[in-house]
Amino acid sequence: MGNVDLEHADMNFRKELARQPGGEKISACFMCRTCVASCPISAVNDRFHPLRIIRMALYGLKEQVLSSDFIWLCSSCYACQERCPQGVSITEFMTLLKNMAAKEGHMPAGIRAQLDLVKGEGRIYPIDDFDNKKRAKIDLPAVPTTCGVVKELFPE
Amino acid sequence: MKYAFFLGCTIPARSRNYEVSARRVADKLNIELVDVKEFICCGFPIKASDQRSSEIMAAYNLCLAQEKNLDILTLCSSCGSALTEAAHHLSEDDNARDEVNEHLAGAGLKYEGNVKVRHFARVLFEDIGEDKIKEHFQKELSDLKVAIHYGCHYLKPSEIYDGFDEVEAPRSLDELVKLTGAEVVDYQGKKKCCGGPVLPVDENVALSVTKEKLDNIAVTDANAMCLVCPFCSVMYDSNQKSIESEYDTTYNLPVLYLTQILGIAMGFDRKALGLNMNVVKTKELLSRYFSKE
Numbered sequence: 001m002g003n004v005d006l007e008h009a010d011m012n013f014r015k016e017l018a019r020q021p022g023g024e025k026i027s028a029c030f031m032c033r034t035c036v037a038s039c040p041i042s043a044v045n046d047r048f049h050p051l052r053i054i055r056m057a058l059y060g061l062k063e064q065v066l067s068s069d070f071i072w073l074c075s076s077c078y079a080c081q082e083r084c085p086q087g088v089s090i091t092e093f094m095t096l097l098k099n100m101a102a103k104e105g106h107m108p109a110g111i112r113a114q115l116d117l118v119k120g121e122g123r124i125y126p127i128d129d130f131d132n133k134k135r136a137k138i139d140l141p142a143v144p145t146t147c148g149v150v151k152e153l154f155p156e
Numbered sequence: 157m158k159y160a161f162f163l164g165c166t167i168p169a170r171s172r173n174y175e176v177s178a179r180r181v182a183d184k185l186n187i188e189l190v191d192v193k194e195f196i197c198c199g200f201p202i203k204a205s206d207q208r209s210s211e212i213m214a215a216y217n218l219c220l221a222q223e224k225n226l227d228i229l230t231l232c233s234s235c236g237s238a239l240t241e242a243a244h245h246l247s248e249d250d251n252a253r254d255e256v257n258e259h260l261a262g263a264g265l266k267y268e269g270n271v272k273v274r275h276f277a278r279v280l281f282e283d284i285g286e287d288k289i290k291e292h293f294q295k296e297l298s299d300l301k302v303a304i305h306y307g308c309h310y311l312k313p314s315e316i317y318d319g320f321d322e323v324e325a326p327r328s329l330d331e332l333v334k335l336t337g338a339e340v341v342d343y344q345g346k347k348k349c350c351g352g353p354v355l356p357v358d359e360n361v362a363l364s365v366t367k368e369k370l371d372n373i374a375v376t377d378a379n380a381m382c383l384v385c386p387f388c389s390v391m392y393d394s395n396q397k398s399i400e401s402e403y404d405t406t407y408n409l410p411v412l413y414l415t416q417i418l419g420i421a422m423g424f425d426r427k428a429l430g431l432n433m434n435v436v437k438t439k440e441l442l443s444r445y446f447s448k449e
């Protein structure tokens with residue numbers, strides 16, 4: 001990812017980000033690297049580097065950022081955001097990027113599967129009769145095996 | 157004390173040990189947990205891909221509690237954060253509430269903005285308190301040396317949690333575990349994430365985050381881990397074996413829920429606390445606290 005290709009820079013990207021929650025304060029970043037030092041993912045994988053993602057966004061590298069696989073490696077742990085001396089909402093910013101990427105159709109298969117499951121079934125682990133049997137055995141109340149309300153909350 | 161009991165998705169399907177032990181402990185402490193079978197997923201897993209829908213799902217759950225005139229109690233830190241964040245946002249931002257209410261109208265509901273959300277551990281720490289908890293103890297858990305994992309979303313983002321504990325120097329779980337006579341063992345990287353949310357994206361990355369913490373605990377004299385979140389348990393308990401075989405190492409570190417630790421001290425037996433359902437075997441570690449079965 002290191003090659004910063006300014007030919008494809010989209011100068012409106014910065015403004016577009018600044019208008020949305022999570023993107024308002026990224027231009028206050030003064031590159032102290034506290035976020036990188038705090039990040040549990042950067043600690044085990046050098047493909048992921050929150051400061052580099054912020055810089056790329058500020059350079060207007062919209063396509064490169066949104067189509068990347070690395071933004072999805074952020075675990076949303078908030079370690080960076082809690083410590084940023086400039087008050088950059090880094091975790092919220094990562095969420096914003098992921099949401100924008102998803103809207104453009106860039107989403108890892110596992111994330112898409114979760115989205116379909118949760119919006120379709122109302123649960124990430126739908127419950128079946130066998131689960132309820134196991135629950136009954138230890139005196140736990142039954143949990144519904146279907147969920148109709150998601151259709152009302154998210155009409156087609 | 158009475159709460160709408162938000163089980164979420166993971167606990168009823170995968171972490172029944174957490175659920176049974178929590179119900180037992182709550183019962184002892186006179187915390188009434190009201191089951192609401194209409195609750196749906198809190199929205200947490202889709203926040204990354206579709207934040208709007210995530211908030212709508214959270215708000216729907218808040219509405220169900222509002223109908224019953226109850227605040228919400230969660231066991232899962234991720235459910236807790238999704239619901240707390242929505243509760244926080246929707247109580248402050250009238251426009252956001254109006255927008256969400258347009259969707260809720262489809263289900264015949266309207267959210268007013270007043271429901272509070274609490275993690276069980278926070279209630280124990282903040283509202284029940286040391287004396288009332290200790291009153292119910294029958295056993296002293298000396299010899300238990302516990303490495304506590306706070307996880308991220310139990311405490312963060314701090315702006316939604318009213319400063320009930322310190323993000324950079326958390327102590328709520330330490331204090332609760334110490335009440336039992338167990339020793340709390342510090343280790344490097346105690347405040348770090350388990351890596352769980354990355355599991356559906358890149359299993360290797362996720363498990364290496366998990367492994368780092370297991371390695372850091374392995375060099376201490378801790379003989380158990382303590383958790384308050386079923387996602388974290390997927391990483392440390394359910395996946396401990398696969399990390400061991402992947403990296404050709406052994407931890408054999410029992411992973412207990414806070415409610416199981418408190419429950420042992422309260423005198424409940426193994427089955428009542430679901431200890432037979434923990435993946436890493438707990439029998440040898442805990443045998444001294446139970447009479448021969």
Ligand code: SF4
Nearest residue numbers: 029030032033035084
């Ligand atoms: S911690 Fe904040 S200011 Fe420092 S590099 Fe990261 S985003 Fe920039």
Ligand code: SF4
Nearest residue numbers: 039074075077078080
């Ligand atoms: S929130 Fe994301 S970027 Fe920030 S420290 Fe955690 S994993 Fe790293």
Ligand code: SF4
Nearest residue numbers: 164165166198234235
């Ligand atoms: S965070 Fe997890 S367990 Fe909680 S409701 Fe949402 S998906 Fe289910």
Ligand code: SF4
Nearest residue numbers: 307308309350387388
């Ligand atoms: S440690 Fe993991 S599962 Fe637990 S709260 Fe953090 S991210 Fe969530």
